[in-house]
Amino acid sequence: MNPIDDFLFVKHNKVTYNTTSLIQLYFPIIGSDAAAVYEYLISFFDDGRHKHKFSEILNHLQFGMRRLEEALVVLTAIDLLELYQTRDSYLVKMKPALGNEAFLADPVYRRLLEMRIGEIAVKELEVSIPEDARNISKKFSDVFETDQKTNPTTAQAKPTFDLASFQRLMARDGLTFSENEKADVVGLYAIAEKYQMNWFEVYGLANATAINRKISLKRMEAKKQQTNKVANGDFTNSERIVIEQAKSLSSLAFLKVIKDSRKAVVTKAERQLLEDLAQMSFLDEVINILVLYTFNKTNSANLSKPYLMTLANDFSYREIASAEDAIVALRHSPEMQKKANAKASKKSNVPEWSKQEFKTEASEEELAALEALIQGMED
Missing domain, CATH: 1.10.10 (Arc Repressor Mutant, subunit A)
Incomplete structure (x- = not known):
């Protein structure tokens, strides 16, 4: 969109400027630029008879193109305007501002206004009907006869969030x-x-x-x-099982299974660590892979926060969003590549990083419990 671009008003779309609603309800949300653009378009509406250039708006309102574009975005988002693009110009369709009751009945618009001016100020704007007042208004069908079995159709309101x-x-x-x-x-x-x-x-x-x-x-x-960019066929059987379990359990339940296998309990610090990871926007399935890998590498009954957070920060930087992505990232980590090269002569279909969980120093009971984790966690 450029200042020299043309725009036309949609025909038969004249809208009355509702000063009360615009100032009381919309202005705190949309700001002065958007309000000025809306008032300009209402005032200069010509029923689509002539083409105009956006530079006319800029000249009249005395601000630049960036502010105009931002104002149009806000107006379309708040449903005061619809903007269409044709091959050689733009079309502007004006929309009326909602009245007091309709605006405040919308939970999203109401919250937006409360965020700007506070709940008390919004409460003062409500239409108030005394509790002892009885509604004696008639329905349409009570007054007007019609052969139709249904009430006359009316324009559909924009759907709202229930x-x-x-x-x-x-x-x-x-x-x-x-x-x-x-x-x-x-x-x-x-x-x-x-x-x-x-x-x-x-x-x-x-x-x-x-x-x-x-x-x-x-x-x-x-x-x-979340998108799984790696096809299922790219994973070994062991990796698929780990992925399945990582997706099926919450991070706390997953951690409890591993801790039980090591005859340990989940500590308060570990619970907080799981919450910290969740606050970083990691999904539980990614957190579970992080937890499992950390236990594998640190050989302890407790989660190592420094090791885990180092890995988590790397995952955050690389925008790892799924268990599949996490396993691929770990599989191709420099540490795993180094180990793979050192053992190139020993071929195995078990992924190197997940294999760490079930070998060497683990006790027989621990090995059995962790094996159950991989095979389905039936307990």
């Missing part, structure tokens, strides 16, 4: 928002819209990626962006 149903499931399952509930609500809506998910699908994702029963938007996003 926050009430989402929160009912949260209460049932003991799931909570993070310390910033308003940001969580906005983030949940953004994920639903971005990935075309309904509220129930978003809840399932939130529940599966929660950290200590608290919603984690970063882990939700990581789960949705």
Whole structure:
């Protein structure tokens, strides 16, 4: 988009500028630039009769192209504008601002406004009907006769995120928002819209990626962006089993299995370490691979935080997002390559790094328990 590019208004799309809604509800969210662009477009609407250049807007509002582009992005995101691109120009479709009740009834818009001006100020903007008032209004079908079996059709409202149903499931399952509930609500809506998910699908994702029963938007996003770039055929049988178990257990359950095999218990520091890894946006399946590999390399009944965090930082830098990616990264690490070269004459179909778990110094009981881990963890 350049200043010399043309744009046209969509015909028969005149919208009235709702000063009250724009100032009371939208302005704190969209800011002065977006509000000025919206008012300009409303004021100069010409029913699509002539082409205009974006430079006209810049000249009138006295700011540059970057600010105009950012303002248009905000207006389209908040549903005050739709912008279309044709072969030789752009089309601008204006949309009316929501009224007070409709705006505040939208859980996402309400949270956005609360984040800007506070809950008390938003509460003051609510339409208030006395509790003892009885609604005696009539329905359409009570007054107007029609041969149709259904009520007359009306324009479909933009679908909203069903926050009430989402929160009912949260209460049932003991799931909570993070310390910033308003940001969580906005983030949940953004994920639903971005990935075309309904509220129930978003809840399932939130529940599966929660950290200590608290919603984690970063882990939700990581789960949705997760891609297994390596085909199943690239893994040995042992690696597939490790991947399967890493994906099937939570990080705490996975750690408990390994600790039980070493006749040890999970410490408070280890629980905190798992949470720290989750806060780094790692999914449990990646954390499980990190944990298993760390135990293999340190030969201890306790997790080595320095070793684990060094590995985790490397994974974070390389954006490792799945158990498959983690195993491939470890398989091709410099340390594993060095060992592989040293033992080139001894061929084996067992991956070098996972083989460390079941050899040499382990006791018979420990070996048996870890073997059970690989074969399915039936206990």
